[in-house]
Each structure stands twice: as structure tokens, then as C-alpha cells.
Amino acid sequence: MNKFFKWLFRIKEPQKIKLGLALGSGGAKGFSELGAIKAFEENGIEFDIVGGTSIGSIMGAFYANGFSSTDIEELIKKVDLSEIKSLFMLNMDTSKIFNVIDRNIGSLNIEELKTTNMIYRSKAPLRLGLAGGGTDVSPFSDLYGGAILNATINMYAYATIEPLDNGKVEFVGPDCDEFEVCDATERLSTDGFFVLARGAYNRIVSDFTHSALSFRITLHVDAPAGSGLGTSSTLMVAIVGAFAEWLKLPLGEYDIAQLAYKIEREDLQMAGGKQDQYAATFGGVNFMEFYADNKVIVNPLRVRCQFQNELAHNLLLCYTQTSRESAKIIEGQVKNVKGKNQASIEAMHKLKEQAVQMKEHLLKGDIDAMGELLNFGWEYKKKMTDGISNPFIDKLYDTALKAGATGGKISGAGGGGFMFFYCPNCTRFAVERALAELGVAAKRYEFTSNGLKTWTI
Secondary structure (H helix, E strand, C coil), X not given: CHHHHHHHCCCCCCCCCXXXXXXXXXXXXXHHHHHHHHHHHHCCCCCCEEEECCHHHHHHHHHHCCCCHHHHHHHHHCCCHHHHHHHCCCCXXXXXXXXXXXXXXXXXXXXXXXXXXXXXXXXXXXXXXXXXXXXXXXXXXXXXXXXEEEEEEEEXXXXXXXXXXXXXXEEEECCCCEEEEEECCCCCCCCCCCHHHHXXXXXXXXXXXXXXXXXXXXXXXXXXXXXXXXHHHHHHHHHHHHHHHHHCCCCCHHHHHHHHHHHHHHHCCCCXXXXXXXXXXXXXXXXEEEECCCEEEEEECCCCHHHHHHHHHHEEEEECCCCCCHXXXXXXXXXXXXXXXXXXXXXXXXXXXXXXXXXXXXXXXXXXXXXXXXXXXXXXXXXXXXXXCCHXXXXXXXXXXXXXXXXXXXXXXXXXXXXEEECCCCCHHHHHHHHHCXXXXXXXXXXXXXXXXXXXX
């Protein structure tokens, strides 16, 4: 009843005000600020942010780490105040103060502070691979160069990091009811369900912190694994983004995408291409180029709003109710390139042409050409390797075309997951009904212009 009246009269819940504590300088005189800290403690006042300058920064570091005013006072008693006083003279040797702190108190890294009250989140969008799929996979991209047109949609992978002080690492997957816990060491085993998060942790520690981290990480994706929307790579981007937000890592968009790629493909030896990491990081509609030495060029496309809206209206996304393991399909594709299978290689060149043509039509607003180009690409995609299609997928495709679609494709490597079809005018409704009779449901979505987002609460 209370909730009803709050809604009826639009009574808003009071928002918690965030408080910050700034501690000033003053040399040894700055220790007098302990009295203010003690008064805050006695009145139950807690701070969300603590900062300071000079001696204030030292006390602030201890206070932020959970030391009370009494604890800090006891530590001060162990320090030779006459030595401290000399340290804050104009011509002081600043190295001395660090020696004093280390000798009497010990050293702390910023990542060791007890910031357990802070939560670090990230989300990265899934994508539709519109054209050129598969040409981003080595060795084809290394030998011939790849080209892909993709667009991100409002389905996401999420990661949340909560720092802990119990020396443990906890992995939580609420959407799949999975949970793992292990000791926080500098390198974790990559066995278990949360292999992506474990691999990301190992790389973050190796490249940045050089010391173990204790935390809880919660992971969630809006689409099932193996759905063809780039779920695993997008989740990896979200994981890296959450770590970057927590540890304030100096990583730009290309840095995050490349790091996510290296963790998956090099560290964890997972088969796959390069497009998903960059699509999730950058977001929007992008024409991507792939070259040797993992060189990737992301070209954001300025697609007019009405063209983008028309594409979303006419492009029907549906889930086949089956997942697939893309690794086997990609391994077959790689084998064909290494074995110089001319039919497979020629098919990939045709998919590159498809990506270029689709980009041009999309920018010009010739949206109905998408159907024919999708059909063109689908015929060549099936020639890349075995397993991309199957009798059920073929039946879905034929059914959609008979109901009014002009083209379509399987999303991702193939074998199952999501499919999408171009349905001009208002034929999408007939196509949707026809596919529903085969047990395939349409998925509502919108294109999104935003890539990886991170924030702290």
C-alpha cells in the first residue's frame, strides 16, 4: 500500500548524498586533522571518497584503507616526529618520507586499499555481422586482408567487480546458476566454467598489477552462448572494461579490443576472428579492415538516421533455438585456407566484395539492396567450410524467402544460433508467422551507437 501511495503522489525516495573528505597539508601540524576524523567517527559520518595533499594524503591513504583515527594515532607514535618535521622543510629530500613510512608502517599499493564499498560495472553490446563474416580470421586476413560490415544492437554482456579483502576470487554467473571461488594468487587456473574471466585476470595481473587481486566478479549476457552474436568476445570486452574501470588502466578503445583479442586467441587459444572485440568496444555501424600482424582499422559509418531505422525495421532477427560450437567451423575454415582450397578462398573474397558493396548501398540509402546482397553472401558463406548450414537451417531460409524475405544469413560462424532476414516493406510480419510455425521466435532489437561503457558506484 505504501508503494501505491508513493506512486500515486509521485513521492521520490530520498537519494543518498555522497560525501568526500579532503585532508590538507601542513607538515607535522597536519596530524591535527585526526581530531576532525575522530569527531566524524563519533557521529557516525562515513565518507565515499577520501583525498588529501602532502601529509593529508598519507593520513587519507590509511583512513581509506580502513584505519580508524585511533589506529592512525598509534602509528604516529611509532614515528620520530622530529624526523618528520625535518622532512617538510623547503629543501627536504622527499625520499626520506617514504623511508620513514616504509620503516615504521610498511608499504601499500593503491590496489590493496580496502575499497570494498565501491562497485565497478561495465556493459558491451552484441553485434550483427551484416557482411564479410569469416574474412577477419587468420590466416586469410593475414594473406589477403579482410573486410566486414557489422552493427551493434541493444543486447549486452555485463560485468561487475566488487573488491574483497578476504584473499579470495569469486566468480558468479546468475543467468546460468554457476559459482566458483579460489584463492587470490598471481595466476589462476583456466579450468572451470569461468575461463574467460580467469584468462582476463591472469593477463591483467601479468601486464599491470604484478600482484594478486581479491574480488567478486558477476557476469551476465543477454543472449545464450553459441548464439552467433559474438557473446564470448563481447563478454571478454566487458570483463576487460570492468578491470580497467577498477584499476584506472590507461587503455583506449583499440587497446581494450586488442587486449581482449589477445586473451582469447593467444592466451586461451580459442578459435575465432577479430571483429567481435572491436564491434563491442567501439559500437555503432562499422566497416572494419583486417590485415597481417593483427592490424585492424575501424571505420565508423555515418549512416543517416532514417536509413538505419529502415534497416532495423526490415531486418528480422530470430533465434533458431539451437546453439553451436563455432570453434569446429572456424578450424575447418582455417584448414581450407592453409590447404589452399581455392573454392573456399574464392568464397571469402566474394564475402569481402559483399561487405564493400553493402557499405556503399547503406550509406546511399539503397536499403532494399541489402536483401539481394545478403542472399549473395549466404550462398558463398556456405562454401567456406562444412557445418555452416544444415537441413533445418536450409528449411528456415527457404521458408523465409517464400514468405517474402529477399535474403538472409546465419549470424556468426554458422551451424545454429541467430539468423536474420531482410523483409522489404511490411513482409516481416508474414515471415515472422511462417518461422513461428517452425518453432522459431523473432527477437525484438534496436541498433545502438554506443560501444563499451564502464562506471563506478
